[in-house]
Amino acid sequence: MSIRERLSGNEAIAFAMKQINPDVVAAFPITPSTEIPQYFSQYVADGQVDTEFVPVESEHSAISACVGSQAAGARTMTATSSCGLALMHEILYIAASNRLPITIAAINRALSGPININADHSDTMGSRDSGWIQIYSENNQEAYDNFIQALKIVEHKDVQLPAMVCQDGFITSHAVENIELIEDAKVKEFVGEYNPECYLLNEKQPMSVGPYDTPSYYLEHKRQQAEGMKNAKIVALEVAKEFEKISGRKYGLFEAYKLEDAEAAIVIINSTAGTAKDAVDKMRNEGKKVGLLKIRLFRPFPAEEIAEALKHVKVLAAMDKTESFSSQGGPLGAEIKAALYHEEKSPKIVNYIYGLGGRDVKVEDISSVYEDLYEILATGVTGETYRYLSVRNQEGK
């Protein structure tokens, strides 16, 4: 029997960590992820876990400590947000290229500047090419479920890559909502013990971690790393199947909502997907065939499967909660366009930048996107493909 609870997104992650009881957690506080190490350190102090908790002096040190302990053979995790993740940037690549399956709870928050503590995806999108698996979560339930599943994906022998499990800062990290928790024993059995093939503290098999790599081998090592990332897609689905057995909850590479017969659809990430589902239902009641695709895995990007799910749609909006300053849209827009490029009848695609720095997104905002899509459908004219949602201009203050 699952446990009916109410927890914030941060509480849910801290609780998952408690159930997993990792060997090491090294962390430095930053809003809005601070509560995770805060709650977890309470579990440590109360003896509810036997984790070595390493309070460090910066995020660069936090992830460096994680690299050291994971390389030593210890199951290791941390949490961060925004500038904290940015400060980890250098070491993210070290962790991934050394094939160290560390898990980060990433609580999405805008990067400075201007300084802002609220949600957008500029932090984790800034790390999207670092070699980390990225899993995104709509609400506290998904954050909890994804965090537990992530551990089994990253430690799989065919993957051995780190992962960040993302959710929107404040919007879900600080919102108390209903959640179904899994019993301790089931979680522990699901994640099992961490038994790495190779690790630094194995005296019978001496090894070095992170030495200089010459041009003769670097390219091959990167190719192997990319192979691990490709495998993560298959492993994620296997893990999801196993997870369904203990939770009753189904996960895929993404979620398709009322997409099968949709003529107009949006592709969206994290908490706004929930708001958008309400917009879809409202428009469906008005007889409009709309749907949505919610990203779960962004790295690896399941391009073929997404293309298959979207190719029948006539007009599509990719929703980016970050700017990439490419002058043609955001990272999700770029991936979606690339994924559909090889389809004979690709949908018309527009890309919206929305919700930056915690700008609230209402059901009506998403409805207005669908209305824009129907306008394209009616006129056949796509118009500007790089758009801003609900942004004030100079006239309309």
Added chain:
Amino acid sequence: MSKLTEIRWHGRGGQGAKTAALLLADVAFSTGMYVQGFPEYGPERMGAPITAYNRISEDKIRVHSNIYEPNYVVVVDESLLESVPVAKGLKKDGAIIINTAKTPEEIKSNYPNYDCRIYTIDAKEISESTLGKYFPNTPMLAAVVKVSKLMDENRFLEEMKHSFEHKFAAKPNVIEGNMNALIMTLRRLDDDK
């Protein structure tokens, strides 16, 4: 039948409006509902106007936006009436609940634009007489439960007792004071009818 109740709390940083919203989410959860309780974060400083929200429903809640057309508005600090458009978007069949020593009629004459039912509760007086200190959120929590009829009053008191017993295990006298604050608020609003 699906029923969604949306509540917006207005307070000042440090007064416990966020805590009250989370307490309401807790107690509604205990009675079997789906809940959301969340604050709107701005610059964090004591005394700054803050907003917190509740959604309470019989069905799963998916929306993750702030609340613009609430069924109920709770004003924890009377001085906000002057500076914040607290009644903005409030549904006409909804209600505003204000922490003040004034009567609803006095509020109505000062703010004729409040186009809804108005309830007032002197949370300061109730809190000081039951707890010996000014913690407005306990009376305001009882007031919103009373006005919204979100749950049975006895069930509410029962659940709150559990919650206080858990929270103040080391300070039993605080439990009684808080319970008295809730009961006194419920009775005062009875008398208003």
